[in-house]
Amino acid sequence: MVGNGFIFNLNPYKLTTMKYSKFLGFVLSLISVFAIAQQPATSPETIKKALEQKNAMTEASLVKNVPFKNIGPTIMSGRVVDVDVNPDMSSEFYVGYASGGVWHTTNNGTTFQPILDASDTQNVGDIAVHWPTRTIYVGTGENNASRSSYAGIGILKSIDNGKTWANVGLMDAHHFAPILIHPDNPDVVTVGVTGHLYSENDERGIYKTTDGGATWKQTLFVDNMSGIIDLQQNPNNYNLMFATSWTKDRKAWNFTGNGTNSAIYKSTDAGETWTKVSVEGSGFPTGEGVGRIGVAVFDDNTVYAIHDSQFRRPDDASTSSDAKRGLTKDDFKTMSNADFLALEDKKLNAFLKTNGFQEKYRAENVKQMVRSGNVKPIDLAKYLEDANSMLFDTPVVGAEVYKSTDGGTTWKKTHDAYLDGIYFSYGYYFGHIHVSPANADDIYIYGVPILKSKDGGQTFKSISAENVHADHHALWINPKNPNHLVNGNDGGVNITYDDGENWIKNNSPSVGQFYAINVDNEKPYNVYGGLQDNGVWKGANTARENKSWHQRGQYPWKSIMGGDGMQIQIDNRNSDIVYTGYQFGNYFRLNLETGDQKYIQPKHTLGENPYRFNWQTPILLSPHNQDILYLGGNKLMRSMNQGNDWEAISEDLTNGGKKGNVAYGTLTSISESPFRFGLIYTGSDDGLVHVTKNAGGNWTTISNSFPKDLWVSRVVASQHKKERVYVTLNGYRWDDFNVYVYMSDNYGQTWKNISSNIPASPVNVITEDSENENILYLGTDNGAYVSFDMGKSWEVFSNGLPNVAVHDIVIQPEAKDVLLGTHGRSIYKANVSPLQQMNANMEAKPLTLFKLNPIRHSSRWGSSWSKWLDAFEPEATIKFFSNTSGEKTIKIVSEKGAELNRISVKADKGFNYTDYNLELTKKGRKALMKEDTSIDVNEASNRKYYLPKGEYKIEIDGVKTNLKIK
Numbered sequence: 001m002v003g004n005g006f007i008f009n010l011n012p013y014k015l016t017t018m019k020y021s022k023f024l025g026f027v028l029s030l031i032s033v034f035a036i037a038q039q040p041a042t043s044p045e046t047i048k049k050a051l052e053q054k055n056a057m058t059e060a061s062l063v064k065n066v067p068f069k070n071i072g073p074t075i076m077s078g079r080v081v082d083v084d085v086n087p088d089m090s091s092e093f094y095v096g097y098a099s100g101g102v103w104h105t106t107n108n109g110t111t112f113q114p115i116l117d118a119s120d121t122q123n124v125g126d127i128a129v130h131w132p133t134r135t136i137y138v139g140t141g142e143n144n145a146s147r148s149s150y151a152g153i154g155i156l157k158s159i160d161n162g163k164t165w166a167n168v169g170l171m172d173a174h175h176f177a178p179i180l181i182h183p184d185n186p187d188v189v190t191v192g193v194t195g196h197l198y199s200e201n202d203e204r205g206i207y208k209t210t211d212g213g214a215t216w217k218q219t220l221f222v223d224n225m226s227g228i229i230d231l232q233q234n235p236n237n238y239n240l241m242f243a244t245s246w247t248k249d250r251k252a253w254n255f256t257g258n259g260t261n262s263a264i265y266k267s268t269d270a271g272e273t274w275t276k277v278s279v280e281g282s283g284f285p286t287g288e289g290v291g292r293i294g295v296a297v298f299d300d301n302t303v304y305a306i307h308d309s310q311f312r313r314p315d316d317a318s319t320s321s322d323a324k325r326g327l328t329k330d331d332f333k334t335m336s337n338a339d340f341l342a343l344e345d346k347k348l349n350a351f352l353k354t355n356g357f358q359e360k361y362r363a364e365n366v367k368q369m370v371r372s373g374n375v376k377p378i379d380l381a382k383y384l385e386d387a388n389s390m391l392f393d394t395p396v397v398g399a400e401v402y403k404s405t406d407g408g409t410t411w412k413k414t415h416d417a418y419l420d421g422i423y424f425s426y427g428y429y430f431g432h433i434h435v436s437p438a439n440a441d442d443i444y445i446y447g448v449p450i451l452k453s454k455d456g457g458q459t460f461k462s463i464s465a466e467n468v469h470a471d472h473h474a475l476w477i478n479p480k481n482p483n484h485l486v487n488g489n490d491g492g493v494n495i496t497y498d499d500g501e502n503w504i505k506n507n508s509p510s511v512g513q514f515y516a517i518n519v520d521n522e523k524p525y526n527v528y529g530g531l532q533d534n535g536v537w538k539g540a541n542t543a544r545e546n547k548s549w550h551q552r553g554q555y556p557w558k559s560i561m562g563g564d565g566m567q568i569q570i571d572n573r574n575s576d577i578v579y580t581g582y583q584f585g586n587y588f589r590l591n592l593e594t595g596d597q598k599y600i601q602p603k604h605t606l607g608e609n610p611y612r613f614n615w616q617t618p619i620l621l622s623p624h625n626q627d628i629l630y631l632g633g634n635k636l637m638r639s640m641n642q643g644n645d646w647e648a649i650s651e652d653l654t655n656g657g658k659k660g661n662v663a664y665g666t667l668t669s670i671s672e673s674p675f676r677f678g679l680i681y682t683g684s685d686d687g688l689v690h691v692t693k694n695a696g697g698n699w700t701t702i703s704n705s706f707p708k709d710l711w712v713s714r715v716v717a718s719q720h721k722k723e724r725v726y727v728t729l730n731g732y733r734w735d736d737f738n739v740y741v742y743m744s745d746n747y748g749q750t751w752k753n754i755s756s757n758i759p760a761s762p763v764n765v766i767t768e769d770s771e772n773e774n775i776l777y778l779g780t781d782n783g784a785y786v787s788f789d790m791g792k793s794w795e796v797f798s799n800g801l802p803n804v805a806v807h808d809i810v811i812q813p814e815a816k817d818v819l820l821g822t823h824g825r826s827i828y829k830a831n832v833s834p835l836q837q838m839n840a841n842m843e844a845k846p847l848t849l850f851k852l853n854p855i856r857h858s859s860r861w862g863s864s865w866s867k868w869l870d871a872f873e874p875e876a877t878i879k880f881f882s883n884t885s886g887e888k889t890i891k892i893v894s895e896k897g898a899e900l901n902r903i904s905v906k907a908d909k910g911f912n913y914t915d916y917n918l919e920l921t922k923k924g925r926k927a928l929m930k931e932d933t934s935i936d937v938n939e940a941s942n943r944k945y946y947l948p949k950g951e952y953k954i955e956i957d958g959v960k961t962n963l964k965i966k
Contacts, residue, residue: 463500862940
C-alpha cells in the first residue's frame with residue numbers, strides 16, 4: 001500500500017481481522033491526512049459561491065445569445081442511474097442519466113423531454129417522485145464509484161415538473177443513494193448519502209427531513225469514509241427501511257471497495273433510528289472483505305441482499321499443477337532458470353502466443369535471453385501485468401446473493417456456486433437487487449448482464465438481448481403486471497412486457513458521454529467521438545437527428561470501434577484512415593473504406609516493466625507529417641510509419657507511478673507545435689508537464705511552479721505563436737474543484753495564471769480559436785466559456801447548452817464552427833464566425849452588423865407536398881454585436897431603399913441573433929413591385945410573401961449589410 005512516500009507491506013491474512021482492521025484504519029488515516037493536507041476537497045461554500053457566480057455571469061455574458069445546436073448522436077444513449085414510473089399510468093416515467101440530467105416521457109419512451117436543464121447541474125444519483133402531488137426530488141451526484149462518476153451539488157426539488165428547481169441542501173454530500181418519500185406527505189423524505197468519492201467527509205450516512213428539505217437531520221453516521229450506497233423500504237410500510245453502508249477509498253491510482261464498516265442496517269421508525277443487522281452470527285459476511293451491498297424488500301420479513309464480496313476465493317485443487325493442461329502467468333513467478341529451460345518449446349510457445357507476446361518472443365529466443373541473464377522467468381509474468389490486468393486477475397468471491405426471512409435477523413446465501421460473469425471485478429460499478437412485488441421468489445440482479453431467478457436465487461437465467469446494452473444500473477417492476485420491466489443501463493432505456501424475453505429500445509435522448517471528439521475536412525465535414533462504454537462513432541455534422549432513419553433503415557452516425565471509445569486522429573490526406581481505440585491504450589489504425597483494422601499499441605521489451613497507459617491514452621498525428629503518430633504511455637512513443645513500428649523518444653515522463661489497481665503515472669496529453677517539428681509538450685496524470693525542442697533528444701520539466709499532483713487535462717502548443725503554450729490542470733480526483741489554467745509565452749519557462757473569473761469547476765480542455773489568437777475556448781465539468789482577451793476575462797456559453805461537463809472542444813476552421821464534446825449530452829455545435837471578428841474596435845463601436853451568406857431561392861418556400869403538413873419556411877439569421885442593451889429595429893430594404901419589412905427586437909449587450917424568414921409585408925410587396933414592374937411576388941400557399949431573387953440590405957441603426965437571394 002502506497003501513500004505519499006509511505007510504503008506499507010501488509011498481509012491481511014497474517015493478522016487477525018480485528019488487528020488488521022485497526023492497523024488498516026491507522027494507515028488509511030495517515031494516508032488521508034497527508035493527501036488531504038496536500039489537496040483539500042473544495043468546500044460546499046465555495047461550490048455554492050461558484051454556482052451563484054456562474055448564474056450572474058450567464059445573465060451578463062456577451063455570448064449568452066450565441067446559439068448552440070445539439071447534433072446528437074442519440075442511438076447509443078448514455079448511462080442511466082434511475083427510473084421512476086407513474087404507478088397509475090406506466091406509459092409515463094422519468095429517467096435519470098448519470099451526467100445527462102433527468103428526462104420525462106408521457107408516451108412510454110417514444111419521446112422524452114429534459115426537465116433538469118434549468119438547474120445548476122446535469123449530474124444525477126437518484127430521482128424520486130411523489131406522484132399524487134408531482135413533487136420531484138433529485139439527488140445530484142451518481143452513487144456509482146466509477147472514474148467518471150461526477151459529484152453533485154446537493155438535493156434539488158421541483159414542484160412544476162422541472163421548470164424551476166430549488167436546492168434544498170446537503171451540498172457537501174457529492175453523491176446520493178436512493179431517496180424515499182413518504183407516500184402521504186411529500187415533505188417527509190429519507191435519503192442515503194454516499195459522500196465524497198475521493199476524500200473523507202462527514203456529510204454522509206442517512207438524512208431525514210420533515211419540512212421538504214428546509215432542514216435535515218443526520219440519523220445514521222458510520223464513519224467519514226463509509227457512506228450509504230443503498231436505501232430501500234417495504235413497499236407497503238414506509239416505517240420499515242433497510243440501508244447499506246459501504247467503506248471505499250478511491251484514488252487516481254487505486255480503488256479499495258471494501259472494509260469492516262460495509263454493512264446492512266434496519267429501521268422500523270421511518271429512518272429515525274437504525275440497527276446494524278449484518279453482525280457476527282447473522283449469516284451475512286462481516287469483516288474487511290465486505291464490499292458494496294444492495295438490498296430489496298418484499299415485506300416485513302423477506303429481504304434480499306446482493307454482496308460484492310472482496311474476500312479471496314479459497315485455493316481450488318483442480319487448478320493444481322497436476323491437473324492443469326497449460327502454463328499460467330503465475331507459474332513463472334517462482335520458476336527457476338533451470339526449470340524454465342527444461343520446458344517443452346511447444347508448451348512455452350502455446351503460452352506466449354495465447355497471451356499476445358510479440359512474434360520475436362518465441363520459445364527459442366526467450367530461452368536464449370534467460371541463458372544470457374538478460375531475462376528471468378518472472379519477467380514473463382511481469383510482461384503481462386499492468387494495473388488493469390491486476391484488477392481482472394484478482395481472485396475475489398464476487399457477486400453473491402443472500403436472503404432473510406425474519407426481517408434481517410439472520411441471512412442465508414441462496415446459491416452454492418460462484419456467480420461468475422456478473423461483476424468482472426468491477427463490483428463498485430454495480431450493486432442492486434430487485435424482488436417482484438407479486439412473488440417473493442422472483443428476483444433480478446445485474447452487473448454486466450441482467451439475470452432473473454424464479455426460485456429465490458437458487459438458479460439464475462440471463463434476460464439480456466441483442467438490443468440491450470451491457471452494464472445495468474436501474475430496474476422498475478410493474479406491480480400490476482410483473483412481466484413489465486423498465487431497465488436502465490449504460491446504453492439507455494429498455495422496456496419488456498414478457499419478463500425479459502423481448503425488449504424495446506427507447507433511445508431518443510441525446511445523452512452520450514463523450515471523452516473526446518474530432519473533425520475531418522470533408523464536405524460536409526464529419527464529426528468523430530469516443531464515448532464512455534459506447535465505442536467510437538462517426539457522422540456528418542449536418543446529419544438529421546430525428547426518427548426518419550427508421551424509415552430509411554440506416555442511422556446517419558456509424559459505429560467504428562467498440563469498448564470505451566477514446567481519442568481519434570484522422571489522416572488529413574485521406575479521411576478513411578483513422579486512428580482510434582478503447583481504454584488503456586488499445587489503439588488501432590482503421591481503413592474505413594476497406595474495413596481493415598491493425599492493432600498498433602506499442603509493446604515494451606521483455607525484461608522491462610510494462611508501459612503504463614492511461615484510461616484515456618493520448619494520441620496525436622504530427623501536423624508536419626501524417627505518417628508520424630505519437631502515443632503516450634508513461635513514456636512518449638513515436639511511430640514514423642502509421643503505427644507499424646514504435647520507439648520510445650523519452651524516459652518516463654511521470655513521477656513513476658504508484659502501487660495500485662488503476663494505471664497511474666501515465667501521459668494524458670500530447671501537443672506538437674505546428675511551427676516546428678519536434679517541439680513537443682506532454683502532460684501526465686500526476687502533474688508533470690515536459691517539453692522537448694529536438695524531437696525527444698532531451699526533455700525539460702516545466703511544471704515545477706504548478707500545484708502538485710494534479711491531473712494535466714490538456715497541454716496545447718499555440719498555433720499562433722511558436723513560444724506559446726497552454727496548460728489546464730484538473731483536481732477532480734482529489735475532490736478539488738478549483739480552476740487551474742495557465743499560459744506561457746516562453747516555452748513554459750514562466751507561467752501566467754489565466755483562470756481569471758471562471759467559477760470553481762474542474763477544467764477539462766482549452767482550445768485556441770483557429771483565426772483570432774486572442775480567443776480561447778474552455779470546457780469544465782460544469783459548462784463552457786470563451787475569452788476574447790487571451791484569458792484576462794471569460795464569458796459563459798449558455799444558449800441551448802445546459803450545465804454539463806464539457807470534455808473536449810474542436811474548431812472546424814473552414815466552416816468556422818466550434819464543437820463541444822460533452823460527457824452527458826452528446827455533441828453541440830455553434831458557428832463562431834462573428835466571434836472571430838471581435839477586437840477592441842468592434843467592442844467600442846455601438847453596433848456591428850455581420851455579413852450574411854447568399855441564400856438560394858426556392859419555389860418550395862411557403863408550401864409543402866401535402867396540404868396537411870406544415871409549410872416549409874426559409875430562414876436567415878441576422879447577427880449583430882451591440883455594446884449596449886435596448887430595443888432595436890431591424891429593417892429589410894430594397895436596393896433603392898424601399899422598406900420591405902421590419903422586426904423589433906430586444907438587443908442584449910454582446911452578440912445578438914435574430915431569425916428572419918425572408919418574408920415581405922403586403923406594403924413591402926407593393927413597394928418592391930412598384931420599384932421594378934418586371935417583378936411579380938406571388939402569394940405562397942401559406943398566405944405569405946417571400947423575397948424574390950435579388951439584392952437587398954439589412955439595416956440596424958444606420959448600419960447596413962448585404963442580403964443576396966440568388
